[in-house]
Amino acid sequence: VDEERRAAFEEAGRHFETDCYLTLTWMPPADRTARIEQLFIEDPADVPAAFWSEHLAYFETETSRARDMMADLMPEARFLSDNETLTYLHACISTARQAVRAPSVPMCLDALLVDTSLTGGLSPRLGDETLKVLTINGFPATGEPGLLSDLDQLGFGYRWVTRFLPLDKPDAEKTLNTYIRNWFAKRRSLTSYLREILTNEPATLVNTDADNQAADADEALQALGAGHVAFGYSTTAIVVRHADASIAEDQIRAVERVIRGRGFTCVSESVNAIEAWLGTLPGEAYANVRQPLLNTxxxxxxAPLSSLWAGPEHNAHLSGPPLLMARSASSTPFRLVTHQGDVGHMMVVGPTGAGKSVLLSLLALQFRRYPDAQVFIFDKGASARCATLALGGIWYELGLDGDLAFQPLRDVDSDAGLAVAQAWVLGLIEQEGVTVTPEVKQAVWTALQSLGAAPVAQRTLTGLAALIQMPELRQSLEPYTLAGPYGALLDADED
Known part of the structure; x- marks a missing residue:
């Protein structure tokens, strides 16, 4: 079964997982500004020993606040470790896929991470691979969540980078006011103004497009003033690379088709390719800055908020791999883990014939991958019979017409077996409508103790009913003895 599933998985082509990173960048103020701030500090003890340590502490505090704000919506988001950070930075500038460990002796990042040469020109190359960069220039008139989610369906690897340079509220207001004035000035031409002055009659022809654009900018200014949104400069670029230049060209065209199909305008970089690629690197705030103002x-x-999750990489509770690897509708695989903490409950719901029984049998088969695993299936309709026998399991056909029967009171000679038997018998009695009182519990307990002293073959429900003195209890147990309809299944003298 595993080999067939492996072959079917590999026949579907290459599979990719999506890793999402949020890089926060902050430019500290100049040292001259910090020295001016010191003039307003009266206690010399409050003056920081070094500006960089104060800036670092401030940056760590603000990034922690950003993480706390995302905790409720994205609880799986976490800070990268030193090794993970270096590995991520290395993956952005290198064609080699490897883990990078933080050195014990601090060293500069350029000496630690750079291992691939960059060749410029109209068709730049990173090492032996051709670089292709696509930059978004224009945006559709309306938006919706997951606007670029179709990129997840592409069957090749790429880097999708969105850089947002937020503006302070006063700077955003100044920029929007400039837009309003510029568009308002275009409502009427200079000739129209002169004609109005000379004739002393108001102009009737107005550039309605400029008027609408001015109103749109004014609406954005109102939203900014109310605190509903913030504004900034956004640059979105997609980077693909491949050793074969023709394949890289085909891949960038596939990306372009998806983006243009969503109403965006974009450009495949040539002269500006190196500048555009530099703009996709973490922490780079100056290269390839696009000027269109965008709100949050x-x-x-x-944002890639609809990326398909590939599932956990291991089962933390069982200390092993995922239960199974599945194939999704896109090129992203899925690792199935049914445990949430130490709880592995699950329920499968679906219409008749949809494959629920096949899925449950597959899960049972895959559970055998864990050491010392045991699987017990209570099956209706024998849907798991084939899977059980294929693994060399034992299949029991339960039914009143079969030869299989049970002796549930076999182990009442031990303390553990006695406790289990009393709970089970009291459940049968209660199911028959008899109220379980302390007197009932004592009567059942005394009878079970006496039954434990009898030979094993006599430890049956018929024997228990004979030892119980209360007629009401004997009558409630009668359906489960040989005198009742379920005795052939539950009143045997051996298992």
Whole structure:
């Protein structure tokens, strides 16, 4: 079964997982500004010993606040370790896929991470691979969440980078006011103004497009003033690379088809390719800055929030691999783990014939991958019979017409067996409508103790009913003895 599933998985082509990173960048103020701030500090003890340590502490505090704000919506988001950070930075500038460990002796990042040469020109190369960069220039008139989610369906690897340079509220207001004035000035031409002055009659022809654009900018200014959104400069670029230049060209065209199909305008970089690629690197705030002003709602629409989750890499409770590896509708695989903490409950719901029994049998088969695993299946309709026999398991056909029967009171001679038997018998009595009182519990306990002293073959429900003195209890147990309809299944003298 595993080999057939492996072959079917590999026949589907290459599979990719999506890793999402949020890089926070902050430019500290100049030292001259910090020295001016010291003039307003009266206690010399409050003056920091070094500006960089104060800036680092401030940056760590603000990034922790950002993480706390995302904790409720994205609880799986976490800070990268030193090794993970270096591995991520290395993957952005190198064609080699490897883990990078933080050195014990601190050293500069350029000496630690750079291992691949960059060749410029109209068709740049990173090592032996051709670089292709696609930059988004224009945006559709309306947006919606997951606007670029179709990129997840592509069957090749790429880097999708969205850089957002937020503006302070005063700077954003100044920029929007400039837009309003510029568009308002275009409502009427200079000739129209002169004609109005000379004739002393108001102009009737107005550039309605400029008027609408001015109103749109004014609406954005109102939203900014109310604190509903923030504004900034956004640059979105997609990077693909491949050793074969023709394949890289085909891949960038596939990306372009998806983006243009969503109403965006974009450009495949040539002269500006190196600048555009540099703009995709973490922490780079100057290269390839695009000027269109974007609000935070539109930014959220473009964020990769709908990426398919590939599932946990291991089962933490069982200390092993995932239960199974599955194939999704896109190129992303899925690792199934049914445990949440130490709880592995699950329920499968679906219409008749949809494959629920096949899925449950597959899960049972895959559970055998864990050491010392045991599987017990209570099956209706014998849907798991084939899987059980294929693994060399034992299949029991339960039914009143079969030869299989049980002796549930066999182990009442031990303390553990006695406790289990009393709970089970009291459940049968209660199911028959008899109220379980302390007197009932004592009567059942005394009878079970006496039954434990009898030979094993006599430890049956018929024997228990004979030892119980209360007629009401004997009558409630009668359906489960040989005198009742279920005795052939539950009142045997051996298992």
């Amino acid at each position: 709602i539109n930014l959220a629409h473009m």
